[in-house]
Amino acid sequence: KTKIVEFAEKNQWGTAKITYRLRDWLISRQRYWGCPIPVIHCPKCGIVPVPHADLPVILPEDVELTGRGASPLAQKDSWVNISCPKCGSAAKRETDTMDTFIDSSWYFLRFADARNDQEIGDRNSINNWLPVDQYVGGVEHAILHLLYSRFVTKVLRDRGLLDFNEPFTRLLTQGMVQGLTYMNPNKSGKDKWVPSALVDPKDPKDPKTGEPLQALFATMSKSKGNGVSPVEAIAKYGADTLRMFALFKAPPEKDLEWEDADVEGQQRFLNRVWRLVSSFAEIKQSGISDKIDRNLRRAIHIAIKEISEDFDGGYQLNTAISELMKLSNALQDTEDKSSATFQEGIETLLTLLAPFAPHIAEELWSLIGHIESIHSQSWLTYDPDALTVDEITLVIQINGKVRGSLQVPSSASNDKQALEEYARSSSAAKRYLEGKEIKKVIAVPQKLVNFVVG
Ligand SMILES: [Zn+2]
Structure with a gap:
C-alpha cells in the first residue's frame, strides 16, 4: 500500500487520503432510559423546540415498563399531552429518547464543571482541563464511541465553544482477562465447553462421560463457564493482591491469563x-x-x-x-x-x-x-x-607493564590484600600469569597491583 502511494505521488496522479465511512446516524430510540429529545409536535406549527425556560425536560418517574408497543413514555398521557409553546393548541411531546452514544460522546467535558446547571460546562474550565491526557478503555470502543466523541468535539470547536481539536491525547486499550477453560474434544458446538466449577484441575474429566478434557485459556464468558467472580476472589485474596496480580501478569494492553x-x-x-x-x-x-x-x-x-x-x-x-x-x-x-x-x-x-x-x-x-x-x-x-556506583579503577601491571584494569568497590581501595585478590581474579592477570611463578606482588592503595613474575 505504501509503495503504491509513493508511486502515485511520484507520478503525480494521486495522494494518500483517509476515508471515513461515515453514515447518517439515527439518534432516537424507543426507550425510557435516555436523554429526552426537547421537542414538541404541534398539529399547526409542526416541530417546536421546548423553550429555554422550560429546560431541562424531566422524564416522569411513574412509567410502566411493559416491553411492548412504542416508547414507554408514549403511554404516559399526562406527560405526553402539552400545549404548544408557540400557538397554545393541544400538542404532544416527543416520546423517543436519545441513543446513549450521544451522552457518551461528550460526558468527559462535563467533568470539568459538573455542577453547572446552565450549560454543558463553563468554557474556561473545559478549555483549562481538557483535552483528556490519558484515556483508558476497551478496544470495543475504538471505533464508534471514540469517533463520535471526536465528531462532537469538532462540532463544538467549530461553534467556537472549545479551543481544542481532539478530545483525547493518548489512548490505552486494556487487555481482557482470560480464564482456565475446559473443552471436551469429542464434542462439538457449545456442548464441548465444561464449566471449570465442575472439573477437578488435577484430573480434568467430563463429569457426564468421564472423557479426558483439554485445558486452555480463553476470554471469560458464561457459555464457557470459565469466569472468576471478582467478589469471591477479593474475599479470598484481598483487593490489593488482585490489583498486583492483574498489573504484574501482563502489560496493560495485553490479555492476561488468570492463574x-x-x-x-x-x-x-x-x-x-x-x-x-x-x-x-x-x-x-x-x-x-x-x-x-x-x-x-x-x-x-x-x-x-x-x-x-x-x-x-x-x-x-x-x-x-x-x-x-x-x-x-x-x-x-x-x-x-x-x-x-x-x-x-x-x-x-x-x-x-x-x-x-x-x-x-x-x-x-x-x-x-x-x-x-x-x-x-x-x-x-x-x-x-x-545512582553512581562507588568504585575505583584498579590498574593491573605485570612486571611494571599495564596489562589491563578492572572496577573494584572503593571500600576495598585501601585494603592491599583485597586489592590483590581482585587483581588475581581479573582476566588480564589470568591471561598473563598462567604457568608463571609470581615472585612478588606490589599493591598500591587506590591505584594498582603489580605482579612481578619470573
Ligand atoms: Zn403550535
Missing part, C-alpha cells in the same frame, strides 16, 4: 512486605542510627527512577512491580536494619507500592508512625548522585 498460582505469588510478596515493615516498626522504637548505606541507597533510588519511568512511559506496570520486588529483596538482605538508609528504603518501598496496593501501603505507613495518609504524599524523585 491462581500467580495470584498466590502476589499474596506471598505482599505478606513478605508486611513482615519486613512490621519488624522495622519494632526496630524503629529502639532508635534509628544516622548511618548511610551507600549500596542500599543506590537500590532505593534505582527503584524510584525505574518505577517513575514505567508510569511516565507506556504504563509498563508489570516491570514496575518487578522493581518493587527487587527493592523489597534488597531491604530484606540488608544486615543493618536500623540505619537511616534502611528507614528511607522502607518509606520509599511503601510510597512506590501505594498506587498498586493502596490498602496495605496505607496500613503499613501508619504502622511506622505516620499520621497523614500515604496517598497524600508527593511522588518521589530520585537522587542522581545515589
